[in-house]
Amino acid sequence: MYSEKVMDHFQNPRNVGEIEDASGVGTVGNAKCGDIMRIYLDIDDETHVIRDCKFKTFGCGAAVATSSMATELVKGKTIEEAMKVTNKAVMEALDGLPPVKVHCSLLAEEAIHAALWDYAQKHGITVEGLSKPKSDIHEGEEEAEEEY
Ligand code: FES
Secondary structure (H helix, E strand, O other): OOOHHHHHHHHOOOOEOOOOOOOEEEEEEEOOOOEEEEEEEEEOOOOOEEEEEEEEEEOOHHHHHHHHHHHHHHOOOEHHHHOOOOHHHHHHHOOOOOHHHHHHHHHHHHHHHHHHHHHHHHHOOOOOOOOOOOOEHHHHHHHHHHHO
16 A cells, blocks of 8 residues: 555654754644644755755654655755655655545645745745645645645
8 A cells, every 4th residue: 555665754754853943944734634744944044955854743654754755855955946845746756645645745745835934934035936834734635636
């Protein structure tokens, strides 16, 4: 049911933890399953490169695996490049997820966006395609699942 990559990232999640004095922090949840995820970003103010990224999740195995992969994918990228790390890209990197678990990957994407939003707000910058995060990703879930 789960790919080897999903199992690997679930059993050995990368970048678990928090960053002290993070440049941006984002927390999102899904009211349906009750899962919560928080992402911490350390961003270089000059280059806007994400130097480090960590996460904490109170979520299912797929949420752990997707956050682990998502943090790996955004590390070393600029904010603009990180915006292209969609939940679809994360799922592809994990060799897929069962359809009922697609919303878990959205949690990771939304948490990264929320952390980027936090950074952008603090620094008064605008990031193309970035909008105010929803506190509950369930609000946009149907639409996003159809897209996939
Ligand atoms: Fe909710 Fe996976 S079941 S994040």
